[in-house]
Amino acid sequence: MQFGLSEEQVLLQDNVNRFLSDQVPLDRVRQYAEEDGNTDADIWKGLTELGIPALLVPEANGGIGLNPLDAAIVAECLGYHVTPGPFLGSAIMAPVALTRAGGQEERLGQLAAGELRIGIAFGEAMGTRADAGFSIEDGKINGKSLFAFDAEADAYLVADKNRCLHVVSAADVSRTPLVTVDKTRRTVELSYNNSPAELISDDPVAYEACLDAGRVMLAADTLGAAQNMLDQAVAYAKERKQFNRAIASFQAVKHMCAEMAAQLEPCRAMVWFAAHALAELPDEARLTACHTKAHLAEVGKSVAKTATEVHGGMGFTDLLGLHYWFKRCGSNRQWLGAPEFVREEAARLQGLTA
Amino acid sequence: MDLSFGPEYEQFREEVRDFLNEHGGDAPKNAALRSPELIAWQKRLIEHGYTARTIPKEYGGYGAEPNIIQSRIIAEEFAAARVSAGMGGQGISMLVPTLLELGSEEQKQQFIRPTIEGEMIWCQGYSEPGAGSDLASLTTSAVLDGDEWVVNGQKIWTSTAHLADWIFCLVRTEPDAPKHKGISFLLFKMDTPGIEVRPLVDMTGVANFNETFFTDVRVPKGQIVGARGQGWQVANSILGFERDSLGDPNIMLTRLNALIELMKTETIDGIRMIDNPVYRDRLMQIQGRVMAMQFNDLRILSSRINKGQDAGLARMVVKLQGTELRHELEGLAVDIMGEVGLAFGKNPYLRGGGSWQNQYMFFLGLIIGGGTSQIQKNIISERGLDMPREPKVQEG
Numbered sequence: 001m002q003f004g005l006s007e008e009q010v011l012l013q014d015n016v017n018r019f020l021s022d023q024v025p026l027d028r029v030r031q032y033a034e035e036d037g038n039t040d041a042d043i044w045k046g047l048t049e050l051g052i053p054a055l056l057v058p059e060a061n062g063g064i065g066l067n068p069l070d071a072a073i074v075a076e077c078l079g080y081h082v083t084p085g086p087f088l089g090s091a092i093m094a095p096v097a098l099t100r101a102g103g104q105e106e107r108l109g110q111l112a113a114g115e116l117r118i119g120i121a122f123g124e125a126m127g128t129r130a131d132a133g134f135s136i137e138d139g140k141i142n143g144k145s146l147f148a149f150d151a152e153a154d155a156y157l158v159a160d161k162n163r164c165l166h167v168v169s170a171a172d173v174s175r176t177p178l179v180t181v182d183k184t185r186r187t188v189e190l191s192y193n194n195s196p197a198e199l200i201s202d203d204p205v206a207y208e209a210c211l212d213a214g215r216v217m218l219a220a221d222t223l224g225a226a227q228n229m230l231d232q233a234v235a236y237a238k239e240r241k242q243f244n245r246a247i248a249s250f251q252a253v254k255h256m257c258a259e260m261a262a263q264l265e266p267c268r269a270m271v272w273f274a275a276h277a278l279a280e281l282p283d284e285a286r287l288t289a290c291h292t293k294a295h296l297a298e299v300g301k302s303v304a305k306t307a308t309e310v311h312g313g314m315g316f317t318d319l320l321g322l323h324y325w326f327k328r329c330g331s332n333r334q335w336l337g338a339p340e341f342v343r344e345e346a347a348r349l350q351g352l353t354a
Numbered sequence: 355m356d357l358s359f360g361p362e363y364e365q366f367r368e369e370v371r372d373f374l375n376e377h378g379g380d381a382p383k384n385a386a387l388r389s390p391e392l393i394a395w396q397k398r399l400i401e402h403g404y405t406a407r408t409i410p411k412e413y414g415g416y417g418a419e420p421n422i423i424q425s426r427i428i429a430e431e432f433a434a435a436r437v438s439a440g441m442g443g444q445g446i447s448m449l450v451p452t453l454l455e456l457g458s459e460e461q462k463q464q465f466i467r468p469t470i471e472g473e474m475i476w477c478q479g480y481s482e483p484g485a486g487s488d489l490a491s492l493t494t495s496a497v498l499d500g501d502e503w504v505v506n507g508q509k510i511w512t513s514t515a516h517l518a519d520w521i522f523c524l525v526r527t528e529p530d531a532p533k534h535k536g537i538s539f540l541l542f543k544m545d546t547p548g549i550e551v552r553p554l555v556d557m558t559g560v561a562n563f564n565e566t567f568f569t570d571v572r573v574p575k576g577q578i579v580g581a582r583g584q585g586w587q588v589a590n591s592i593l594g595f596e597r598d599s600l601g602d603p604n605i606m607l608t609r610l611n612a613l614i615e616l617m618k619t620e621t622i623d624g625i626r627m628i629d630n631p632v633y634r635d636r637l638m639q640i641q642g643r644v645m646a647m648q649f650n651d652l653r654i655l656s657s658r659i660n661k662g663q664d665a666g667l668a669r670m671v672v673k674l675q676g677t678e679l680r681h682e683l684e685g686l687a688v689d690i691m692g693e694v695g696l697a698f699g700k701n702p703y704l705r706g707g708g709s710w711q712n713q714y715m716f717f718l719g720l721i722i723g724g725g726t727s728q729i730q731k732n733i734i735s736e737r738g739l740d741m742p743r744e745p746k747v748q749e750g
Contacts, residue, residue: 001357001358001360001655001656001659002356002656002659002660003355003653003655004653234741245745246742248741249741249743249744250744254731254732254735254739255728257741258674258730258731258732261734262674262675262730262731262734265650265671266668266675268653269650270645270649270650272355273649273652276355288645291641291642291645292645294638294642298642343638343642344631344634346641347634347637347638352628352634352637353634354626
C-alpha cells in the first residue's frame, strides 16, 4: 500500500515546476494577460518539449501513455504558476475523448506532438446560458457556443445535449474573444454557420470520462493556485511589520493561515485519489470527480479570499499580482460545472435524487 | 499509487471476518465497567490479538510486532460488523503507551495487565481551573515528606474520576524551576484519603467528568513515572495518542451513512428530506468534506508504512478539521428534523436514540477538549507553517 507520489512523479513535478519558474514567471504571465495579440504558443512549445501534451495519449498513438495522476501533478504545477495555455483541452479532455471514441489515431498523434490544439465547448451539454445554443443536422452545426476554451485552438470538441461529441474545425467557425476576469486563459464565442461537425462519439460514457478528467484537472489547478496563495501569504506575513513586530506573530493572522492550511492540505490527498480513480477505480471515479471539483471550488474560494486579506491593501493592488491566482481559482470554480450543479450530480450518481 | 494491502493481508482480513462471524454476537452490549462479561470479552480479544495487539506478552498483551495495516484491518472489520473492538478509556489509550515508553519495569508489571484487561480503570488529572490551554501553569503541588508525596490542589474535567481506581496526575514538585521543568507525573489510587470527587454536569446533561480535590493526599514516593521535574515530557509523549484518536474519518463515514438514511426516512408534508434540494446540497457538501478527510487519512496511513513519505501537515490538521466537521455533520441531522430534532431525553419522537443532538453537543466538547481548535491553529501555524510564536507578555 502506497498512497502518494512515486519517485518518477516527484521528478515530473520538479521538472515542470523548474521550467515554469524559469521560463514562465509572473512577468511572462502579465505580458500574456495584458497584451491583446500576445500568444501562449511559446509556453506551449516549452511544455511540449517536456512531453506534457503526450502524457495521456496512448503509446501506440505516439504518446507517453501515463495516467491521470501524472497529469494532475502537472495541472497542479500550472495552477501554482498561473500558467497560460491549452492544457485542459489539448492535453486532457481531447486525448481522453479521442481515445474513448476510437478511430482517432491521426489526431491523437498530432495532439501528442503538440501540432494540434483542440479546445472544448461543453456548454450545450452542461446547460446553456444567455443566448447560447446550437443544432446539428446532417453533420452541419448552426448556432453558437459561449466561453469555449481556448482562443488559439485549431479545432473544438463540441458536446451536444445528447452528450454526443463532435469535432468542429476552427477554420469553419467565426471566433470572437470573450474577455473574462481570468486573463491567464482566454475564452471565445464560437459562431457556427452551417459548419461541418464531425461526430466522433455518441457514447455518453466517452463524454463522461472526458468531463470527469476535466473536472479533476481543474481541481488540481485550484490546489496549486491556492497553495501558492497560502505560501505567498505566509511569506508576506513574516516580512510585513506593524506595531514593531512581524504580523505573522499575531494570532489573528496566524489563525487565518492555519485555517487555509487545514482546509487545503486534505485536498491534496483528495486530488490524488480522484485522479488515480479516473483510470483505476471506475466505480468510484465519477463520484470522486464531482466531489473533488466541488470541494476544491469551495476551498479555493476561501483560500483566495483569506490569502488576499492577509496581504492587506497590497493584496488588493495589481502590484503583487496576487489577483491572478484569485481569478484563476474563480474561473476554475465556474468552468465545467459550478459547485451546486456538480454536487447535485454527485447526489444523482448515488440515487439520492427523486 | 497502490491502494491494495496485498494478498497476505486479504488472508488476514478473512481471519478477522471469520472470528467476527463466529463470535461477534458474544460481544457484551452496554455492560458495566468491571463486569465479568466485559472483562471476559476483553480477554478474548487480547487472546486473538484484536486488542492490546502490540503490547508484549509479559505484560498481558498479544505480543505482535507493530503492523499498521493489520491494526487498520482489525479496526475496519470491527467497525463494519458494529462489534466493539475492545475497551477504550484513558488508561488503555494514554497511560499504557506512556508506561511502555517511560515506565519502570515494576510499573509495567504492576499496571499494564489489569488495565488492558479492564479490571483497573484510570482517570487523567491534567487540567485545572487555572490551567487549561496553558496547561504547564498548573499549581496542584506535591511535596516530598519522608517516603511520600503530599498532594494538594484541584483538577477539573477529570473524566470518569467517579468510576476510576487510579489517577495519573500532573503535579508541581519543583516550585522554583521554570514552569515546564517543575512538573512530575504521579500515579495514585482514587480511594486514598483526602480525595474528593464532585460530578460536573455537562451540556448534554451527563456527569461524565468531575472536579477532583486533593487535600494532603499521601502518595508513595516510587509512584512517579520518569524523573522528578520531567512530567511535562512524559505527558507530551502521550498527548499525541489522544489527538490521533479524535476526528477518526471511519467513524465519520458511519455517521454520514446514518445521516443519509435519516434524510430518506424523515419527511415534511410527506416529502422526504433527501428530496429537498437545499438540504440535499448541504448533505453533499458534508460528504465532499468527509471524503477529503478519508483520503487524508489514507495518506497519513501510507506515510507511516512507507519511509520517506512526509505527511506532517496532513496529520496536524486532523483534530481541528475532524472535530469541526463532525460537529457540523451532527448539526445537519438536527436541522433536517427541525423541531423533531430538538427531542431529547424521554420523548416519543426521539430519533436514533437521541444520538444526533447528543453528538452535536458532545463534539463541541471535543472541539474544546484535547487542545482547543485555537490551540490547534497555533500548532499548525507555528510547527506546520513555521510562523513565529506570539511574544511573551512581560510578567509583573
